[in-house]
Amino acid sequence: MNFMDKWKTKLQHLPTQASIYTLFVVVTALSVYFLDKSVVAFLLLLGSLLLLYFTSFKNSVKWAVGGILLFIVIPFATSGGLAHESYMEVATQCGIYIAMALGLNIVVGFAGLLDLGFVAFFAIGAYTYAIFATPQANNFISGQLFPLSGSSFWLFILIGGFVAALFGVLLGLPVLRVKGDYLAIVTLGFGEIIRIIFNNMEKPINITNGAMGLSSIQPPNLFGLKFTFPHQFYFIVVGILVIVIFTVRRLEHSKMGRSWKAIRENEIAAQSMGIPLIRTKLTAFAVGASFSGMMGVVFAAKQTFIDPTSFTLLESITILVMVILGGMGSVPGVILGAALVTILNLQVLTELTNWLNQLTMNGTISIPNALSPSKMQRFIFGAILVCIAIFRPNGLIVAKNRKVDAEQLKAERSHTPVPVGQSTGQSGGVAK
Amino acid sequence: MLYLFCGFYIHKRGFNMISEILQTLPQVLVDGLTLGAVYAVVAIGYTMVYGILEFINFAHGEIFMTGAFVGTSTLLIFNTAGLLSGMPGWVAYILILVTAMLFTGLMGVGIERVAYRPLRKAPKLITLISAIGVSFLLQDIVRFIADLKTGSFLVTGISLYNENVKIKTSSIWDSFDDAFLKTNSIIVLAVAVLLMIGLDIFINRTKWGVAMRAVAQDRETASLMSINVNKVIALTFFIGSALGGGTGVLFAQQYGTIDPYIGFILGLKAFTAAVLGGIGNVRGAMFGGLFIGVLEMFSAANLGIITSGNFGGEYKDVVAFIILITILIFKPEGLFGRAVKEKV
Numbered sequence: 001m002n003f004m005d006k007w008k009t010k011l012q013h014l015p016t017q018a019s020i021y022t023l024f025v026v027v028t029a030l031s032v033y034f035l036d037k038s039v040v041a042f043l044l045l046l047g048s049l050l051l052l053y054f055t056s057f058k059n060s061v062k063w064a065v066g067g068i069l070l071f072i073v074i075p076f077a078t079s080g081g082l083a084h085e086s087y088m089e090v091a092t093q094c095g096i097y098i099a100m101a102l103g104l105n106i107v108v109g110f111a112g113l114l115d116l117g118f119v120a121f122f123a124i125g126a127y128t129y130a131i132f133a134t135p136q137a138n139n140f141i142s143g144q145l146f147p148l149s150g151s152s153f154w155l156f157i158l159i160g161g162f163v164a165a166l167f168g169v170l171l172g173l174p175v176l177r178v179k180g181d182y183l184a185i186v187t188l189g190f191g192e193i194i195r196i197i198f199n200n201m202e203k204p205i206n207i208t209n210g211a212m213g214l215s216s217i218q219p220p221n222l223f224g225l226k227f228t229f230p231h232q233f234y235f236i237v238v239g240i241l242v243i244v245i246f247t248v249r250r251l252e253h254s255k256m257g258r259s260w261k262a263i264r265e266n267e268i269a270a271q272s273m274g275i276p277l278i279r280t281k282l283t284a285f286a287v288g289a290s291f292s293g294m295m296g297v298v299f300a301a302k303q304t305f306i307d308p309t310s311f312t313l314l315e316s317i318t319i320l321v322m323v324i325l326g327g328m329g330s331v332p333g334v335i336l337g338a339a340l341v342t343i344l345n346l347q348v349l350t351e352l353t354n355w356l357n358q359l360t361m362n363g364t365i366s367i368p369n370a371l372s373p374s375k376m377q378r379f380i381f382g383a384i385l386v387c388i389a390i391f392r393p394n395g396l397i398v399a400k401n402r403k404v405d406a407e408q409l410k411a412e413r414s415h416t417p418v419p420v421g422q423s424t425g426q427s428g429g430v431a432k
Numbered sequence: 433m434l435y436l437f438c439g440f441y442i443h444k445r446g447f448n449m450i451s452e453i454l455q456t457l458p459q460v461l462v463d464g465l466t467l468g469a470v471y472a473v474v475a476i477g478y479t480m481v482y483g484i485l486e487f488i489n490f491a492h493g494e495i496f497m498t499g500a501f502v503g504t505s506t507l508l509i510f511n512t513a514g515l516l517s518g519m520p521g522w523v524a525y526i527l528i529l530v531t532a533m534l535f536t537g538l539m540g541v542g543i544e545r546v547a548y549r550p551l552r553k554a555p556k557l558i559t560l561i562s563a564i565g566v567s568f569l570l571q572d573i574v575r576f577i578a579d580l581k582t583g584s585f586l587v588t589g590i591s592l593y594n595e596n597v598k599i600k601t602s603s604i605w606d607s608f609d610d611a612f613l614k615t616n617s618i619i620v621l622a623v624a625v626l627l628m629i630g631l632d633i634f635i636n637r638t639k640w641g642v643a644m645r646a647v648a649q650d651r652e653t654a655s656l657m658s659i660n661v662n663k664v665i666a667l668t669f670f671i672g673s674a675l676g677g678g679t680g681v682l683f684a685q686q687y688g689t690i691d692p693y694i695g696f697i698l699g700l701k702a703f704t705a706a707v708l709g710g711i712g713n714v715r716g717a718m719f720g721g722l723f724i725g726v727l728e729m730f731s732a733a734n735l736g737i738i739t740s741g742n743f744g745g746e747y748k749d750v751v752a753f754i755i756l757i758t759i760l761i762f763k764p765e766g767l768f769g770r771a772v773k774e775k776v
Contacts, residue, residue, distance in 0.1 A: 116564075185700070186760055189756055193753050200747065
């Protein structure tokens, strides 16, 4: 016991932490760089970001180190071996899902509105870009203007986000009267309706090309540089992700963020405290949807092909699993949850399946094809949902509310009298 | 002149449309009522659980699906054991129905015990998430058992009653075409009606039914009146799930091929039916089911005709969802339900 305490105090010592952390990053980065294909090393390298969260550095230091890791260390370390593109693909997908999970977290985690059709907004973003970046739009806009060139992609990130937000409001308006379980069902229906419509919109006017999907979507183009490989998309995704995370963190503690949480806790009580119910809920829907829409645009450009099968209910549930696993309302938790589920989906399950296939071929054991791990997504997601609900309803990283010390706040107020107009911005300061 | 012509044309088109719709109407009604009977019985399961626990048992659609698989596999086992040729069809039918109902009933009780009871005091959102989890688990467990045994998750069973009967509806009114009816449809309707009547008597006339209604009304007061609330809830799950599983067998017999994913969308439509009839209201759920069934068949057959080919039968699910959303927004208490005031 004494021994443990000793270690604990030693670990709290900042220089020790810093040196251990640097050592960890250097070792994992080097092993990713020099080993041909080592999933474990790559996962540990990504894990260094999680480790960073648990260190006791100052926030600004954490952000800076995180930025260096994301923009320099990870792209460089993975560029060593043959598996460069597959590592980057995983990292890019992680980024896309993290942004979506953060969007859903605003709706489910902050505002407490269970949305089971969230992938619809992702689909809307993806189709917004895909329709105009292929000759498809010529079917209903005359003049043979399309496909738009890849340099319009950057504008479309915003347009995609905006269109998705618009649909978020459109969905939000009618369902404002619906609560709890009913809301879940209605959003689920909405998600299915959007998918069915995309699947059948080849007549009367061919807008989405129906079940055949849209192919050869223009890749993004920045001053002549074409983005086609995952390691290029990685930077776009990380760029958007940084903006998304920053926005979410700012929103969480803003007046709007506190209103969302108030509505989550008790709608009627929140309303009687003067929170405009309609506007607050609609904003939650719109902001959440816009993140998803932006990533939809990136997804369409990255895949260069989309069809309605990418936007099924399973996808919506996957995003929900990310939020629930990480912890509803907890930004670092949701990021962790999204990364875990994506890596599980893309890397762990495939690796496990390959390994089991290998064993089966060698005749060591015989696993029937029906039990191959890559088919077990639903089982795993179901088990995660039930276990989290029963044993850890707050998720892996529990959401923390910012604490406000009333005494200190009063003291600050009395020392520096502020004009009425400015005082609103300063309420809710940080205190230990 | 042109106007006249146009008017005549539109009139003629409208007339054609109506006569086309009328022609298929008997068939639509027959198919719709059969499907509606399935929806109605599944809807009862949703309504019963909602009435007592105030939460949507998301896994109910999957219980229905499990029932379909249990029934079909029991039948296949009978067949390989050579028992099927020796017994009359109705005996086999009753046997698989009872097996499936017992199995799903017990499964429902188990699910309630494991996944819902620990969460009874938790926020609603958490219970709902647990239910979604259970529904995914069931889908995959059934998928890999089916895959393991047959090599594919699509399973085609043996139909016990497969003759087609022609109903001479054209003799009633000559605008109608004749309708065809599977003998199995009659069984579906008859069993569904029997189950519903049985349930209605059970709820309204027996001691346990009184206990159930009491718990639905006020759980705490009921427990003070020496009603064992846990037992009543378990019983509710047993009955609701058994009804769902039994309907699964009917469904598998009617439509032949089943897969592990039939439960979800069907469950959603049955839920729509429950909401339409006023959730918590058993008789309302019966009506809602029949209504949704007929409407779905009607839109599958006639949506293309009405919109002159622009939107075909593939939008039939959209119609059901739009109804669900419209009811929830404008009349959330349903057609036969009571509005509930919410308090802080």
